[in-house]
Amino acid sequence: xxxxxxxxxxxxxxxxxxxxxxxxxxxxxxxxxxxxxxxxxxxxxxxxxxxxxxxxxxxxxxxxxxxxxxxxxxxxxxxxxxxxxxxxxxxxxxxxxxxxxxxxxxxxxxxxxxxxxxxxxxxxxxxxxxxxxxxxxxxxxxxxxxxxxxxxxxxxxxxxxxxxxxxxxxxxxxxxxxxxxxxxxxxxxxxxxxxxxxx
Numbered sequence: 001x002x003x004x005x006x007x008x009x010x011x012x013x014x015x016x017x018x019x020x021x022x023x024x025x026x027x028x029x030x031x032x033x034x035x036x037x038x039x040x041x042x043x044x045x046x047x048x049x050x051x052x053x054x055x056x057x058x059x060x061x062x063x064x065x066x067x068x069x070x071x072x073x074x075x076x077x078x079x080x081x082x083x084x085x086x087x088x089x090x091x092x093x094x095x096x097x098x099x100x101x102x103x104x105x106x107x108x109x110x111x112x113x114x115x116x117x118x119x120x121x122x123x124x125x126x127x128x129x130x131x132x133x134x135x136x137x138x139x140x141x142x143x144x145x146x147x148x149x150x151x152x153x154x155x156x157x158x159x160x161x162x163x164x165x166x167x168x169x170x171x172x173x174x175x176x177x178x179x180x181x182x183x184x185x186x187x188x189x190x191x192x193x194x195x196x197x198x199x
Contacts, residue, residue: 054079054190056117056183058089058172060199065159068166070094073109075153075172077186085186087179090156093167101170104147110170111148115140115195117187125177131165133157133173135180138187140172140195153195155180 055078063072071094076086092099092109099108121139125132133155140151148170156173158165167173172195174180186192 053081054192056186056192056195057083058091058195058197058199061088063088065090065094065166067160067162068094070160070167071097073172075174075183077190077192079190085182087182088175089153090159090167090173092170102146102148104149105169107167107169110151110172110197111142111144111146112197112199113142113144113146115142115151115197117193117195119187119193122184122187131157131168133177133180135174135177136184138180138183143194153180153183 057076057078058073059076060071060073064070065072070090073089073091074086075089076083078084092101093107096107097109099106101108101111118139118141121137123137125134125136127133127137134157135155136153138153140153142148142151151171153172153174155177156166156168156175158167159173159175160166174183
């Protein structure tokens with residue numbers, strides 16, 4: 001008996017591969033593009049073939065926002081061990097930089113350590129909380145014991161404003177919606193899976 005039906009399917013490398021058995025008995029692979037989450041559906045960004053281990057590295061700089069005295073951090077894209085791009089961020093409040101970074105709710109920077117990126121949880125504005133900005137939200141989860149949770153990367157719409165909201169409650173706050181878009185593109189293009197907070 002000859003079958004003219006789909007035999008199996010699986011997701012591999014960003015495409016749904018389907019094996020179909022034709023009436024002549026020949027197995028023919030089909031390729032149907034799959035976008036695993038909505039955030040990238042409009043971006044149309046190609047995935048670059050790069051080795052595992054590409055990361056976002058977060059380091060404190062010696063720069064400061066003049067108006068609010070918030071220290072500026074760099075979020076670096078590290079590919080094959082080399083920094084290939086970066087954006088600036090504010091993390092925590094300026095007056096809470098030395099507080100215990102493992103205590104929830106104290107507005108200190110997120111703790112030093114490695115975090116996984118929840119790609120399925122990436123979301124696009126608008127958000128209920130205006131302090132999440134107008135770009136994208138990238139949730140991250142600590143891969144170590146800590147009292148901190150609900151952490152992520154987002155725009156800080158109060159960057160440098162004297163409204164007591166400049167900086168974040170612990171998240172990585174980027175300067176603009178465009179910077180959040182850039183980070184999302186990095187994650188997609190280079191298959192970035194972790195954030196390494198180093199200072």
